[in-house]
Each structure stands twice: as C-alpha cells, then as structure tokens.
Amino acid sequence: MYLSFVLERVNAEIQRLKTNKKTQSGSAPGQEREQKGVIVSHHGIAVNIRFESGEQRLVKVKRRAGHVVGDTVAVKHHRLTRLPRKTELCRRNSRGSICVVGANLDVLGVVVSPLPSPTPGYIDQSVIAARQAGLIPLLVINKADLETAGSFIRQMERTYSESLDIFVVSAKTGQGLDALKLYLRDGLRAIFTGITGVGKSSLLNAIFPTLDLKVGEIYEAGKRGCNTTTVSSLHSLPDGGELVDTPGFNEFGLVDITTENLAECFPGFEQVPHGSCRFRNCRHRTEPGCIVSTMVDSGQIPMERYTAYTEILNQIEAGDARFRTRR
Ligand SMILES: Nc1nc2c(ncn2[C@@H]2O[C@H](COP(=O)(O)OP(=O)(O)O)[C@@H](O)[C@H]2O)c(=O)[nH]1
Ligand SMILES: [Mg+2]
Numbered sequence: 001m002y003l004s005f006v007l008e009r010v011n012a013e014i015q016r017l018k019t020n021k022k023t024q025s026g027s028a029p030g031q032e033r034e035q036k037g038v039i040v041s042h043h044g045i046a047v048n049i050r051f052e053s054g055e056q057r058l059v060k061v062k063r064r065a066g067h068v069v070g071d072t073v074a075v076k077h078h079r080l081t082r083l084p085r086k087t088e089l090c091r092r093n094s095r096g097s098i099c100v101v102g103a104n105l106d107v108l109g110v111v112v113s114p115l116p117s118p119t120p121g122y123i124d125q126s127v128i129a130a131r132q133a134g135l136i137p138l139l140v141i142n143k144a145d146l147e148t149a150g151s152f153i154r155q156m157e158r159t160y161s162e163s164l165d166i167f168v169v170s171a172k173t174g175q176g177l178d179a180l181k182l183y184l185r186d187g188l189r190a191i192f193t194g195i196t197g198v199g200k201s202s203l204l205n206a207i208f209p210t211l212d213l214k215v216g217e218i219y220e221a222g223k224r225g226c227n228t229t230t231v232s233s234l235h236s237l238p239d240g241g242e243l244v245d246t247p248g249f250n251e252f253g254l255v256d257i258t259t260e261n262l263a264e265c266f267p268g269f270e271q272v273p274h275g276s277c278r279f280r281n282c283r284h285r286t287e288p289g290c291i292v293s294t295m296v297d298s299g300q301i302p303m304e305r306y307t308a309y310t311e312i313l314n315q316i317e318a319g320d321a322r323f324r325t326r327r
Contacts, residue, residue, distance in 0.1 A: 034076040036083075038104075039069050040234040047080070049073060050234075069232040069244055070103035070189065089133045089191065092253030102191045102232065102244050107184070108135045109167075111194035111203065113143040114152040119195060124267055124308055125252040126193060127164065131265035132257065138165050140180070140192070142199040145170040159304065163267035171202035181207060184241030189234075196248025204245050208237060257316060259283050263292065266312075268305030271295070283313060 037051035046058040047067055059080050061067055072083040089101040089108065108130035112118045123139065130137035139160050141153055153168055160166060167183070169176035184190055192200040202215050232246045254262075263284055264274050269292070278289025286293070295301045 032077055034074050036072065036074050038234065039067055039071045039073060041231055042067060042069055043231060047073075049075065049080075050236075051075075066100070068100045068103050069234050070105055070191075072104060087134050089129065089135060090255040091129055091249070091251070092255050093249065094251050094253075096253075098255050101193065101246065104189060105133075105135055105191050105244070106188040107138060107190035108133075109138045109140045109190050109192045111140045111142055111192050111198045111200050112156065113141070113194075113198040114146050114148045115143065116195055116197045117152070118198075119250055121308070121312060122195065122250070122252060123160070124312060125254055127267045128254060128257065128262065128265040128312070129252055132254075132261060137267075138167060138183075138190075140167045140169060140194075140203070142169055142171055142203060144168050144175050145173045159302075160267060163270055169203065171199045171206040174206060177203075177206055181237065181239055181241075184237060184243065185239050187240055189242040189244070191232075191244040191246060193246050193252070194248065195250045198248070200248070201245055204235060204243055207243065208235060211235060254312075254316070259313060259316065262313060262316065263309070266305075266309050268301060269309065271300060285310070285313075 035051050035053070037049040039047045040050045040056065041048040043058070045063055046060050048056060048058050050056045059075055059078065061080055065082075067073070067080070067082055071085065074081045074083060085103045087105055088103055089105055090098055091101055092098055108126065110123055110126040110130075112123065127137040139156065141149075141156055143149060144153065157166060165183075167176055167180050169180060171177075192203065194200055205211050205215065232244055234242055234244045236242050257265075259281075260274075263269055263272065272292055272295065276291045277284070277287065279287055282290050282292075284290050284292035292301065292306070296303060296306045
C-alpha cells in the first residue's frame with residue numbers, strides 16, 4: 001500500500017520532468033545542470049531530496065544503495081551520487097546488522113521519558129555511539145508534566161549532569177522548548193533518537209507546529225509505545241538548525257568499539273586521564289596500576305557509573321567477534 005504510494009509519486013515525478021524537458025526550448029539533455037541537495041527522507045526505492053534551490057522532490061534509487069537521511073548528494077540526469085560524509089552515526093540492531101542512522105549530523109539528542117522509561121544501557125550506549133561518531137550527545141528528558149517526572153528527572157540529573165547537557169522539556173506544555181530551540185539555532189543538525197513512545201515526534205511537532213508528524217498511542221498494558229514513525233525525516237527549523245525524527249528503536253547496539261574507545265566515550269569517565277594506566281591495554285577491571293579503579297576507590301567516579309561500564313564491557317567481551325564485524 002505504502003510502496004504503491006511511493007511508486008506513484010516517483011512515476012508522477014518522472015512524468016513531470018519529461019514534460020518539463022519538452023517545454024524547455026533548446027536545453028539539450030547533455031547540458032542538464034548538476035544539482036546538489038540533502039536527503040530529507042528515504043522511502044526504499046526513492047529518496048526525497050531538498051535541493052540547494054529550495055525545491056524538494058523524489059529521486060529513484062537502488063533499494064540497497066545505502067543512502068540515509070542527511071546524506072549530501074549530487075543529481076544529474078536522474079542519477080544520484082552520494083558525496084563523502086562528515087559524520088556517520090551507526091548502531092547495531094537486535095539481529096546484529098549494522099544500520100547507519102543518519103549522516104552529516106552534529107548532535108544526538110537522546111530522548112527519554114518517565115513513561116516509557118529507557119531500557120537498561122540505552123542512554124550509555126547512545127552516548128558512546130554519538131561520541132564515537134564525533135557527535136555531541138544531549139539528554140532530552142520529555143514528559144516533565146507527568147506526576148512521576150520529578151524523581152525520574154532527579155535520577156537522570158544525578159547520573160548524567162557531569163557528562164551531558166540536559167534539557168528538561170514537555171512537548172505537551174511547551175516547558176523547556178525555547179532552550180532547546182536556542183541550542184539548535186546555531187545551524188546545528190541534530191537527530192532525536194529514543195525508544196518508541198518517549199515523544200520524539202511530539203517534540204518535533206511542538207518545536208515546529210506546522211510539521212504535523214504522526215504521533216503514537218501508548219499501550220496501557222505494557223506502557224510501551226506503538227511504532228507510528230516508520231521512516232526518518234529531516235526538518236529545517238524556523239529559527240535555524242535542523243532536526244531529524246527517527247522511528248523508535250529499543251537497542252543502540254555498538255559498532256566496532258574497542259575497549260579503549262569504550263572507556264574514552266563512556267559517560268562518567270570524562271575526568272579519566274586516558275592512557276595513564278600502567279598497562280596500555282588496561283580494561284579497567286582488576287589490573288594493577290589502573291587509574292580508573294583508583295578514581296572509583298576515591299569516589300571520583302561513582303560506583304553506579306563503574307558498574308554500568310563493566311556491564312557494557314562484559315557484553316563487548318562476550319560478543320567480541322560480533323562487535324568487531326566490519327561493514
Ligand atoms: N504527558 C505527555 N505526553 C506526551 C508528551 N510528549 C508526547 N506524549 C505522548 O506520548 C505518546 C507518544 O508520542 P510520540 O511523539 O509518537 O513518540 P515517539 O514514538 O517517540 O515519536 C503520545 O501519546 C503523545 O501524546 C509530553 O510531553 N507529555
Ligand atoms: Mg515518532
């Protein structure tokens with residue numbers, strides 16, 4: 001149903017271009033100008049491109065060409081060439097496959113809410129993936145209007161305030177949205193990720209009221225959201241900056257992470273003078289001369305952060321080959 005809708009739009013687009021060509025006197029096909037643009041949504045067999053001219057249209061692509069939202073592309077004669085990426089945010093899904101979540105991004109906003117609450121390790125893994133990809137991670141706590149929000153916000157602030165910028169917001173009441181908009185106004189391209197139902201699409205709608213993205217219901221029984229957003233989409237904000245909405249994913253599996261990388265990107269280990277342990281390949285477990293263990297013993301690193309680190313380290317070690325698979 002959806003596929004036929006996209007096909008229809010692609011065919012209409014091709015028809016429109018053919019008609020245009022006929023009416024353009026003297027513009028030989030060989031002289032068509034190359035147009036640069038950015039992919040604003042991906043529909044499997046076609047991508048929606050916003051060109052530098054401001055025009056937005058669908059261009060056909062091969063199904064597995066690997067283009068993602070945020071990719072800069074050049075189009076000439078209906079042929080699309082992807083330009084090199086500045087950044088690439090990747091995650092591993094529950095089947096172990098690697099997915100590129102978005103390209104040329106500056107900021108990853110990890111959206112969480114008191115209900116549904118984040119799955120264990122979700123925030124840490126998202127932050128690590130962001131830092132590994134060269135993105136600035138933010139924590140966006142949505143649904144601040146809920147009765148249970150107070151204790152959840154305090155817990156989040158206790159854990160992450162030393163590591164990340166935190167925005168406490170409510171898509172429902174508008175609380176905190178101005179601060180978020182101000183942050184993004186500097187021309188940054190941000191992506192919102194988070195499990196389904198935390199309010200990513202609602203936040204985009206609240207920030208950008210003419211957008212009208214579909215919003216899902218929360219199932220009462222499981223207190224989990226249903227997946228209403230099916231494709232990622234990039235939107236320019238009225239006051240500057242860009243935001244990408246994504247479908248929810250409950251896992252942010254790490255890709256190609258080494259144990260050195262893990263400690264360097266882990267939220268809570270920012271004060272660690274990396275490379276100061278006695279052994280160069282120290283995993284910060286029980287090795288003698290480990291600077292991290294000393295900082296845990298002296299209270300500079302909270303025990304909760306250290307435990308969370310070792311849990312991810314265990315997963316990496318258990319699935320070593322899996323984590324090192326190359327694309
Ligand atoms: N109380 C409250 N509910 C919200 C807020 N933001 C979103 N919701 C609700 O949460 C549900 C899921 O929202 P949606 O934007 O689809 O979440 P997404 O899956 O992360 O995109 C919807 O029923 C929204 O109305 C908020 O700030 N406060
Ligand atoms: Mg959504």
